[in-house]
Amino acid sequence: MRICGLKLTHDGAIALIEDNRLVFCMELEKLDNNSRYSMIDEASIIEEILNEQGYEISQIDHFVIDGWGGYNPDELAIQPRLKLGKEFNYLSIFNNNNIYELKVAQYQEENLKRNILEPLKFDGLKIKQHQISYESYLHVTGHVLSSYCTSPFAQNGEDAFVLIWDGGMFPNLYHVEYKTNTIVNLGPLFLLIGNTYTIFSQHFHPFKTTGVFAKDDLGLAGKIMAYVALGDCKPQLFDIFDDLIGRGFKNAMGYANVFANDLKKELNNQQIVYEDQDILRTFHEYMGKMLVEKLSKKVKRTDRAPQNLCLAGGCALNIKWNSIVRDSGIFKHVYVPPFPNDSGSAIGVACAKMVETSNKMSLEWNVYSGPTIIKNNPTSGWGSKAFDKKQLAQLLFSDGDPIIVLSGKAELGPRALGNRSIIAPAVAKDIRQKLNLIKLREDYRPISPICLEQFAGEIFVPGTPDPYMLFDHQVKDKWKDRVPGIVHLDNSSRLQTINKLQNPFLAELIYEYYLLSGIPLICNTSANFNGRGFFPDVYSATEWGMCRYVWCDNTLYYKN
Numbered sequence: 001m002r003i004c005g006l007k008l009t010h011d012g013a014i015a016l017i018e019d020n021r022l023v024f025c026m027e028l029e030k031l032d033n034n035s036r037y038s039m040i041d042e043a044s045i046i047e048e049i050l051n052e053q054g055y056e057i058s059q060i061d062h063f064v065i066d067g068w069g070g071y072n073p074d075e076l077a078i079q080p081r082l083k084l085g086k087e088f089n090y091l092s093i094f095n096n097n098n099i100y101e102l103k104v105a106q107y108q109e110e111n112l113k114r115n116i117l118e119p120l121k122f123d124g125l126k127i128k129q130h131q132i133s134y135e136s137y138l139h140v141t142g143h144v145l146s147s148y149c150t151s152p153f154a155q156n157g158e159d160a161f162v163l164i165w166d167g168g169m170f171p172n173l174y175h176v177e178y179k180t181n182t183i184v185n186l187g188p189l190f191l192l193i194g195n196t197y198t199i200f201s202q203h204f205h206p207f208k209t210t211g212v213f214a215k216d217d218l219g220l221a222g223k224i225m226a227y228v229a230l231g232d233c234k235p236q237l238f239d240i241f242d243d244l245i246g247r248g249f250k251n252a253m254g255y256a257n258v259f260a261n262d263l264k265k266e267l268n269n270q271q272i273v274y275e276d277q278d279i280l281r282t283f284h285e286y287m288g289k290m291l292v293e294k295l296s297k298k299v300k301r302t303d304r305a306p307q308n309l310c311l312a313g314g315c316a317l318n319i320k321w322n323s324i325v326r327d328s329g330i331f332k333h334v335y336v337p338p339f340p341n342d343s344g345s346a347i348g349v350a351c352a353k354m355v356e357t358s359n360k361m362s363l364e365w366n367v368y369s370g371p372t373i374i375k376n377n378p379t380s381g382w383g384s385k386a387f388d389k390k391q392l393a394q395l396l397f398s399d400g401d402p403i404i405v406l407s408g409k410a411e412l413g414p415r416a417l418g419n420r421s422i423i424a425p426a427v428a429k430d431i432r433q434k435l436n437l438i439k440l441r442e443d444y445r446p447i448s449p450i451c452l453e454q455f456a457g458e459i460f461v462p463g464t465p466d467p468y469m470l471f472d473h474q475v476k477d478k479w480k481d482r483v484p485g486i487v488h489l490d491n492s493s494r495l496q497t498i499n500k501l502q503n504p505f506l507a508e509l510i511y512e513y514y515l516l517s518g519i520p521l522i523c524n525t526s527a528n529f530n531g532r533g534f535f536p537d538v539y540s541a542t543e544w545g546m547c548r549y550v551w552c553d554n555t556l557y558y559k560n
Contacts, residue, residue, distance in 0.1 A: 005350030011342035012040035029533030067105030142348025147312035166313035189294035199256035231281030316340035323472035339413035370410030374537035387556035393512035416526035420534035426485035451521035
């Protein structure tokens with residue numbers, strides 16, 4: 001059984017599941033140096049990607065499409081490709097440059113009784129000369145199943161709660177029952193949609209926009225999460241936040257702007273002055289606090305044991321919130337997939353069809369299932385030589401300069417996990433500034449560590465295995481001066497742990513570096529043009545030219 005999942009809007013992707021195994025997921029941004037969050041607006045690329053991976057359209061048993069758009073035009077931001085319907089929506093797409101409309105499911109269920117595992121069935125998916133029947137699931141269905149089906153809970157045959165907090169929806173709690181293949185909607189925790197975080201922040205320096213109305217910005221949340229380390233939390237603002245939300249909430253989609261403007265008026269009326277970074281830090285802490293408190297209350301009102309929790313939706317990229325949920329002790333185990341945002345939606349809707357056709361809820365998958373690196377020639381002015389991982393470790397140790405590493409298949413999701421990375425020793429105090437400079441990033445942005453799993457507990461708190469870089473860890477005092485490159489302004493690190501089973505090359509490289517240096521970790525940041533997806537090939541990395549070295553599958557490329 002071959003199932004092709006399609007995410008056609010931002011973070012566009014094509015995923016293929018065959019007999020309960022993820023064969024690949026091609027995110028459009030990771031092809032041809034495309035822009036971050038690229039959408040699929042030309043259907044012919046679907047066949048081209050399938051063909052490149054060795055599949056014909058006729059070999060696909062089911063095509064499934066991620067849903068998009070709400071059901072209330074008064075609560076929906078402007079979507080240029082979208083037209084709202086009553087029970088489904090219409091999404092425009094080109095096929096060989098000819099535009100047509102696809103019927104798609106909506107963003108989420110209109111009421112708690114809706115079964116999110118029930119697809120809508122349609123005809124009319126046009127891909128080149130083909131016209132194909134297809135199904136479409138609610139957008140939220142993809143988030144629920146991309147997280148649960150890839151989780152250790154599904155692999156172990158266990159039930160789990162799933163919390164979805166996406167840009168356009170309230171944080172909503174579900175419960176997945178493994179034995180019956182059912183999903184129960186337990187309702188929202190509170191009435192703030194995910195993009196409240198980014199829209200509110202655009203009313204304050206350094207993210208401030210002109211005017212009183214800000215729009216959602218997909219690239220902003222990570223910057224805010226890093227920047228709030230510069231501020232101090234002012235808990236006295238919590239009561240003001242509560243009061244404003246309690247008496248001012250009306251329209252979910254537009255409320256973030258209303259709330260921010262009301263807050264500025266209230267502080268002005270009370271003649272209270274706070275630094276902008278303190279307001280941002282306080283609102284960040286407020287949302288995290290509310291998340292934990294409301295989640296705890298919601299779970300206590302159910303008759304289900306709080307054993308397992310999956311987190312997904314765009315807000316599950318916030319490592320601070322993920323960590324306070326995990327640290328709260330509400331659940332024994334907390335899992336976040338490497339693609340909690342819409343980069344996992346194609347996988348998720350394909351999983352939904354997998355559950356229906358196979359009656360199985362566990363997906364066999366590997367995080368390194370993206371495009372294979374293209375080992376082509378470098379740009380002019382570069383030489384090359386054979387170079388194994390021991391030599392690469394020696395170069396890291398002796399030279400200290402950043403090195404682009406391109407290896408095998410790209411990682412899934414927005415985080416570089418070692419196969420499309422710029423790596424460097426973490427021992428130099430200026431390495432964070434150097435990496436941020438070459439990547440044209442703000443100087444407050446942190447650099448993440450990749451650490452050998454067996455050493456993580458010696459260096460970090462909690463130091464637990466976290467292979468996808470989605471939780472916050474504190475650096476122990478005795479290590480702060482030894483690895484300053486990965487210590488954020490608040491002494492935290494967005495840790496990725498690694499072992500030989502997960503990525504043999506990367507684990508062995510870091511171990512070889514450890515034998516030379518006594519340091520079992522390295523700096524890691526994504527290898528890409530600014531505002532683009534990961535480098536797809538050697539040529540792109542050398543054309544960028546901001547690192548002296550590019551390593552790809554036992555070859556070192558170097559500037560002459």
